[in-house]
Amino acid sequence: MLTSPEIQKQICEACAEETKKVILAEIGDKKFAIIIDEARDTSIKEQMALILRFVNNQGQVIDRFLGIEHVTDTSSSSLKQALDGMLSKHNLSIKNLRGQGYDGASNMRGEFHGLQRRILDENPYALCRLQLMWSAVLEVLENVCQDATNLAQRTTATGLLEKMESFEFVLVLHLMIKVLGKTNDLSQCLQKKDQNIIRAIGLVGVTLQKLNEIRHHGWDAIFEEAKDFCLKHNIVVPDMSAEIVRRGCSRGRRGQLVTYYEHLHHEIFNVVLDQVIVEFNNRFAERSTQLLRCVACLDPSNSFANYDEDKLVELAQIYVDDFTEYDCIVLRDQLDTFITEGREDSSFLSCCDLGNLAMKMVKTDRHTVFPLVYRLIELALILPVATATVERAFSAMKIIKTDLRNKMGDEWMSHCMICYIERDIFASIEDRQIIEHYQAMRTRREQIPKTRNISIVDESNLSN
Structure with a gap:
């Protein structure tokens, strides 16, 4: 009786709505902050996620997922309109809003799209592992080039081999290991659920100081490390005095020439660190x-x-x-x-x-x-220092809406995400409440017995 796709969606909606009732009752008339970010789902649709941050009656800091909203574009006006709609839909008063947290490089805040998130989310030790397993990675790519039956795989592997065995790639690898290593402690501190604001503010100043030290005094050491790495792995070190066309210029149109050394130092090293420092200052303004x-x-x-x-x-x-x-x-x-x-x-x-x-x-x-x-x-x-909570919501979105379920509607996906992310609340809701909500959604030919246990979601129907 409860196995058709339409009924399964209605039951899932009832579960999500009952979960949200508990969340909204928990917030009540308390002051709260919002944490917002946007990302694309597996069907390339822009989705905006909303997290509420507040202090409950026991004095605990709580982050609650309220849902996602599809936005036609990621302009600040569209995101603002979607936000207003979600707050109004849940009867949340704007007068109680005391903080707003966004991804530091999204359209709401920054100009360098995605840079902040890539810096904070990347794990520097993944790059260290690449450095340590260099020979093994090259061997695997060679095997793919020789044995792959798929032309696209062979082409990709060939391109990666050529790129990796270049001095520029090695220099950037060592640069990012250094930069991400300096920002890792702050990144980990900000991504913890029980954020220690006091420790974070101390790390902000130290991290910015370390980045500035790399910018002004770190070039020589990173340059020498890259050269030593290339000599060890038989990678050709180019003539640094050779002239190449400046980035963004055409040789055919007589573009300005710079030495390879100037290209690496000024167009890569300085530019990367300047952008990181600018984004850092934007994120942690005075x-x-x-x-x-x-x-x-x-x-x-x-x-x-x-x-x-x-x-x-x-x-x-x-x-x-x-x-x-x-x-x-x-x-x-x-x-x-x-x-x-x-x-x-x-x-x-x-x-x-x-x-x-x-x-x-x-x-x-x-x-x-x-x-x-x-x-x-x-x-x-309730100060929203970081956006790690909303990033975790997008991780859940990838679990729920996969390539095999890429036709899920936005409302159904939002309902599933609420039940999945806030499963501690969902598990505490009695079946009776869900049944009564489901019965009240529309006129039914039959009443479901209140004592009967029901299957909430049939995963096999998620793709319908």
């Missing part, structure tokens, strides 16, 4: 960094060693909708009392970050005694 420095003053580590009352009041003044001038005056007294009590209370010694501090305040009922302090901590916790 105002955003200052905001995080203020947040760092709430760090409970070492008996609130970083406590600075003036910076915390400055942080409160940024949120004009949450702190009046009178609140800022009262906040000073609450901060002073709270910090003094926190330093004397041994139970706070176990707090190592803001998340633990918020949970400890709720557990000891201090969030009602110091409401302005807790409000400040809550706003600090």
